[in-house]
Amino acid sequence: MSKPVKERERIVVRFAGDSGDGMQLTGDRFTSATAVLGNDLATLPDFPAEIRAPAGTVHGVSAFQIQFASSDITTPGDHADVLVAMNPAALKADLETVAKGGVLVLNEDSFTQRNIEKAGYTADPTQDGTLDGYQVYKVPMTSITVRATEGIGIGKKEAERAKNMFALGLVSWMFGRPTETTLGWLEKKFGSRQEIFDANVAAFKAGYHFGETTELFAESYKVEAAPQAPGTYRNIDGATALAWGLIAASQRSGLPLVYASYPITPASELLHELSRHKNFGVVTIQAEDEIAAANIALGAAFSGQLAVTGTSGPGIDLKAETVGLAVIMELPMIVVDVQRAGPSTGMPTKTEQADLLLAMYGRHGESPLPIVSASTPAECFSAAIEAARIAVRYRTPVILLSDTFLANSSEPWPIPDVESLPEIDPAFATSNGADFLPYSRDDKLARPWAVPGTPGLVHRIGGLERQDGTGNISYDAANHELMTRLRQAKVDGIADDIPPLDVEDPSGEADLLVLGWGSSLGTITASVARARANGQNVATAHLRHLNPFPTNTGEVVRKYRKVLIPEMNMGQLAALLRAKFLVDAQSYTKVQGLPIFAEELEREIARVLDE
Amino acid sequence: MSDVIQNGGQASGEAAPTLTKKDFTSDQEPRWCPGCGDYAILSTVQAFMPELGIEPHKTVFVSGIGCSGRFTYYMDTYGMHGIHGRAPALATGIAVANPELSVWVVTGDGDGLSIGGNHLIHALRRNVDIKILLFNNQIYGLTKGQYSPTSEEGKVTKSTPFGSVDHPFNPIALALGVEATFVARTLDNDRQHLTEVLRRAAQHNGTAFVEIYQNCNVFNDGAFDLLREKSQGKHNQIRLEEGQPIVFDDGNRCVRVGENGRYEIAATADTDAASIVVHDPHGRPSLAFALAHLSHGPDEPSAIGVFHEIERPVYGQAIQHQLQAATERLGAGDLGTLLHSGDTWTVE
Numbered sequence: 015m016s017k018p019v020k021e022r023e024r025i026v027v028r029f030a031g032d033s034g035d036g037m038q039l040t041g042d043r044f045t046s047a048t049a050v051l052g053n054d055l056a057t058l059p060d061f062p063a064e065i066r067a068p069a070g071t072v073h074g075v076s077a078f079q080i081q082f083a084s085s086d087i088t089t090p091g092d093h094a095d096v097l098v099a100m101n102p103a104a105l106k107a108d109l110e111t112v113a114k115g116g117v118l119v120l121n122e123d124s125f126t127q128r129n130i131e132k133a134g135y136t137a138d139p140t141q142d143g144t145l146d147g148y149q150v151y152k153v154p155m156t157s158i159t160v161r162a163t164e165g166i167g168i169g170k171k172e173a174e175r176a177k178n179m180f181a182l183g184l185v186s187w188m189f190g191r192p193t194e195t196t197l198g199w200l201e202k203k204f205g206s207r208q209e210i211f212d213a214n215v216a217a218f219k220a221g222y223h224f225g226e227t228t229e230l231f232a233e234s235y236k237v238e239a240a241p242q243a244p245g246t247y248r249n250i251d252g253a254t255a256l257a258w259g260l261i262a263a264s265q266r267s268g269l270p271l272v273y274a275s276y277p278i279t280p281a282s283e284l285l286h287e288l289s290r291h292k293n294f295g296v297v298t299i300q301a302e303d304e305i306a307a308a309n310i311a312l313g314a315a316f317s318g319q320l321a322v323t324g325t326s327g328p329g330i331d332l333k334a335e336t337v338g339l340a341v342i343m344e345l346p347m348i349v350v351d352v353q354r355a356g357p358s359t360g361m362p363t364k365t366e367q368a369d370l371l372l373a374m375y376g377r378h379g380e381s382p383l384p385i386v387s388a389s390t391p392a393e394c395f396s397a398a399i400e401a402a403r404i405a406v407r408y409r410t411p412v413i414l415l416s417d418t419f420l421a422n423s424s425e426p427w428p429i430p431d432v433e434s435l436p437e438i439d440p441a442f443a444t445s446n447g448a449d450f451l452p453y454s455r456d457d458k459l460a461r462p463w464a465v466p467g468t469p470g471l472v473h474r475i476g477g478l479e480r481q482d483g484t485g486n487i488s489y490d491a492a493n494h495e496l497m498t499r500l501r502q503a504k505v506d507g508i509a510d511d512i513p514p515l516d517v518e519d520p521s522g523e524a525d526l527l528v529l530g531w532g533s534s535l536g537t538i539t540a541s542v543a544r545a546r547a548n549g550q551n552v553a554t555a556h557l558r559h560l561n562p563f564p565t566n567t568g569e570v571v572r573k574y575r576k577v578l579i580p581e582m583n584m585g586q587l588a589a590l591l592r593a594k595f596l597v598d599a600q601s602y603t604k605v606q607g608l609p610i611f612a613e614e615l616e617r618e619i620a621r622v623l624d625e
Numbered sequence: 626m627s628d629v630i631q632n633g634g635q636a637s638g639e640a641a642p643t644l645t646k647k648d649f650t651s652d653q654e655p656r657w658c659p660g661c662g663d664y665a666i667l668s669t670v671q672a673f674m675p676e677l678g679i680e681p682h683k684t685v686f687v688s689g690i691g692c693s694g695r696f697t698y699y700m701d702t703y704g705m706h707g708i709h710g711r712a713p714a715l716a717t718g719i720a721v722a723n724p725e726l727s728v729w730v731v732t733g734d735g736d737g738l739s740i741g742g743n744h745l746i747h748a749l750r751r752n753v754d755i756k757i758l759l760f761n762n763q764i765y766g767l768t769k770g771q772y773s774p775t776s777e778e779g780k781v782t783k784s785t786p787f788g789s790v791d792h793p794f795n796p797i798a799l800a801l802g803v804e805a806t807f808v809a810r811t812l813d814n815d816r817q818h819l820t821e822v823l824r825r826a827a828q829h830n831g832t833a834f835v836e837i838y839q840n841c842n843v844f845n846d847g848a849f850d851l852l853r854e855k856s857q858g859k860h861n862q863i864r865l866e867e868g869q870p871i872v873f874d875d876g877n878r879c880v881r882v883g884e885n886g887r888y889e890i891a892a893t894a895d896t897d898a899a900s901i902v903v904h905d906p907h908g909r910p911s912l913a914f915a916l917a918h919l920s921h922g923p924d925e926p927s928a929i930g931v932f933h934e935i936e937r938p939v940y941g942q943a944i945q946h947q948l949q950a951a952t953e954r955l956g957a958g959d960l961g962t963l964l965h966s967g968d969t970w971t972v973e
Contacts, residue, residue: 050970195968242972246965258963265960272722292951294958297721297944302747306714309707309744313687313718316705317726321718339708429969432961466685466703466719466726474651474698476706477690486653487698 018233024083025237026091027185030108031100032069033062033076036178041078043182043199047191049249049426052239053082056536058090059422063363070132075107084238088536090423092611098181100124102133117149119184123156151230155180162220163213176217183221188234193222245428252391252420253283256350259398260322261294267406267438269320274299274310279362280418281326281352304329308336315345318442318465320402324350327360330369338377340411341501343475344461348401353417355607364607365418367532368583373413374561380498382505385560387415389535392427394420403438408504409460419609420533445470452485459504509562515570519553526623527574531557531587534580534610541615550623568595578602578622580615644675651701657692662813662839666760667699669819677727677827684727687716689736692767693760696731710741713748716755721941730757734775735765738794749805751940752831759836761796764845777922797917797932800834801910807833808913808933812853813840818929825931831939838923849923863919865930870901880919888915890926906934
């Protein structure tokens with residue numbers, strides 16, 4: 015007996031529950047099954063800062079949103095078509111994310127008087143009209159899960175914990191996801207603990223069969239695979255992609271990777287991922303503090319390693335002095351900043367892109383350095399390699415900007431051929447018998463990288479101003495000006511070594527350029543597509559290199575009558591571009607700890623064009 | 626001792642060069658105040674280094690900010706002069722990256738115990754293979770005379786015109802408290818004692834912590850006279866020698882076990898020989914801790930020498946062992962395999 019299947023081009027599903035309910039895991043597994051099916055997808059995990067906020071409260075709600083489609087998509091979606099809410103708090107917190115007329119799948123067992131009050135509702139929202147206009151499905155997930163796992167030999171509490179697998183099974187049926195991927199994963203995860211494995215499988219199957227057999231759901235949906243270029247794909251999140259990009263840079267340069275970091279949300283994921291790969295010669299050091307992490311990396315850089323430190327939020331402030339030291343020492347070092355929301359502690363689990371000006375100017379004295387950013391989760395891989403390439407070639411610290419959204423979100427990624435990845439030549443200095451000049455320069459103004467242990471090259475470096483050539487301490491006025499200009503010229507010169515800014519302007523005479531950087535790429539792409547569908551003539555361009563800018567940047571921004579710069583900050587790129595190119599670029603800013611939504615930017619584009 | 630020593634044990638395959646003090650002396654002219662204790666330490670270190678048989682290019686000196694920070698520039702080795710207080714972290718990165726190097730940290734009481742206190746204690750805890758020389762002059766010299774974290778209470782300085790109300794660190798006790806594996810104290814002007822302590826530190830496998838009482842003749846002159854000046858030092862230096870009863874002041878005074886197991890200074894004539902403490906640097910840290918607290922500071926008879934020396938796994942070596950073990954278990958990492966790990970799908 016099979017039920018009607020409705021074709022849909024794209025679907026947004028949101029799983030929401032208590033932070034102990036396993037919603038991130040559920041979303042992650044649903045994503046894997048969706049990726050394997052060949053849908054294009056984008057995800058947005060959205061979790062509270064507290065590990066376990068009081069159960070049943072709104073601020074303890076953890077959610078995971080995925081958009082998947084049979085066509086190319088670039089964002090996790092503005093509104094959910096389906097919300098799975100494991101308790102009243104999840105409904106309360108996330109109802110506003112659901113499109114009007116959307117589907118609500120509620121865990122009926124959790125809608126007790128006590129839980130309803132805890133969530134801040136004065137009356138049962140399933141009874142009082144709050145949910146009018148939505149398609150509401152109440153499913154007793156907890157009790158069915160407990161019944162399905164009877165006889166396996168686990169306690170009631172353990173059994174109840176498997177209810178997220180019931181939800182996963184149910185939603186998997188709704189959207190025709192293959193069960194093998196999830197079952198295979200459960201086997202790997204719990205195979206050695208038979209009862210737990212059996213319980214999770216039973217719950218998952220119970221959910222799947224519940225959808226198939228009950229009268230509750232009239233139909234299921236089908237989303238065809240998206241057309242993808244030939245190749246082998248995987249799903250990847252930004253944190254993993256960045257970590258693997260660093261490993262790839264290590265492999266392609268022959269430089270052992272040293273990653274020194276202090277635990278901080280959300281950058282800790284990099285430390286976790288890299289620490290698993292010791293068989294690649296990756297050394298990870300959990301330092302005593304952010305400052306130590308930066309200095310350990312810099313010491314490793316002096317010793318000829320691919321030296322990386324990573325952090326978020328307040329950690330980047332603490333590293334500033336050491337980054338300045340790396341600037342004057344002219345040593346290769348990568349500083350990963352997974353940007354998060356707010357000043358001070360701010361909102362640690364929420365996204366923002368408000369560290370651009372800090373990366374650019376956040377050190378005392380004239381202290382220029384290159385800035386590279388990633389624009390999509392998968393692009394974190396190539397951005398890491400690019401940061402390493404510039405750091406090593408130019409003997410300079412590089413700040414690599416990612417953000418919380420990129421780090422946690424995932425997308426399908428055509429796995430690159432290893433041989434196609436750029437090679438990086440460390441070009442270590444060796445002695446030619448002559449007196450060694452540690453601050454002599456090559457055609458790119460880079461100085462020699464002379465590693466301790468190399469005969470004939472002993473030299474001293476430090477934070478005091480260097481004499482041109484010899485690198486000895488110098489307080490000479492003219493020398494300081496020369497060195498300041500040399501350091502600036504070296505960084506500026508990188509512009510000749512990066513691709514020009516690529517403008518997408520099909521007609522060549524767009525009325526508006528939407529220019530962005532970082533993780534807003536997906537939103538810009540989606541909203542510009544909508545604007546064009548509305549008949550508006552809009553061009554886009556996206557900056558990956560933020561210092562220096564590509565050589566044609568000024569030409570591009572001056573060419574358009576109107577330039578709109580959407581950012582998750584108060585207009586930082588706009589400020590840089592206005593200062594540098596004297597253009598009347600307009601800012602569109604959002605600082606809610608959330609990505610800009612495509613419909614928001616679509617409205618702004620229309621508004622700017624109407625002006 | 627001789628300044629000229631044969632180089633030993635370097636697997637270069639070439640004829641072992643003969644190293645001299647000159648090989649460790651850079652062409653930069655030291656710029657400390659005339660009469661500064663740093664000159665004597667520099668000269669002794671430069672003269673001692675050839676003894677190790679490690680060529681200058683396999684040696685790295687790392688320093689922070691303060692008068693001691695300049696030390697790096699005067700050694701003709703690789704050198705890194707970092708920012709304030711962070712030298713132990715820089716040195717950790719250097720030593721972990723290349724365990725073959727001989728890595729030395731030069732720091733001061735302000736650099737190492739104030740702004741850089743966190744890095745110091747964590748280097749000692751980890752037992753990184755670095756040798757830390759802490760020049761303690763009990764004053765901020767480079768910034769022209771403010772009290773430091775080792776200045777005595779009541780110290781009148783530019784920033785404490787009414788006297789300091791801060792209680793000072795006891796650096797030896799601090800190092801012992803964080804379970805350092807090698808803890809010693811010596812004097813800037815006692816070339817022989819300083820050399821012996823450096824030798825023991827260099828031989829130690831792991832982090833060596835050496836406090837060097839160093840006279841700042843401009844801002845804190847005479848702070849260590851009781852121990853440094855020949856006529857007074859002979860009566861007040863409590864020289865620690867392994868396996869020997871701790872007696873000093875020409876044998877007139879001794880360290881004995883008093884009531885409740887406390888160490889105390891007593892007249893040797895009044896003391897039963899069996900209750901005189903026999904120095905055991907390899908024993909429990911509490912023994913060394915008691916020795917560290919014989920005095921409140923260098924204005925009382927104080928112990929010098931190696932307080933504590935034990936073996937514990939060395940940080941960089943432990944990291945290398947993990948890398949090797951992972952490689953043996955999983956095989957050398959293959960990037961293509963990594964990128965294809967987990968769920969993948971192929972579009973034809």
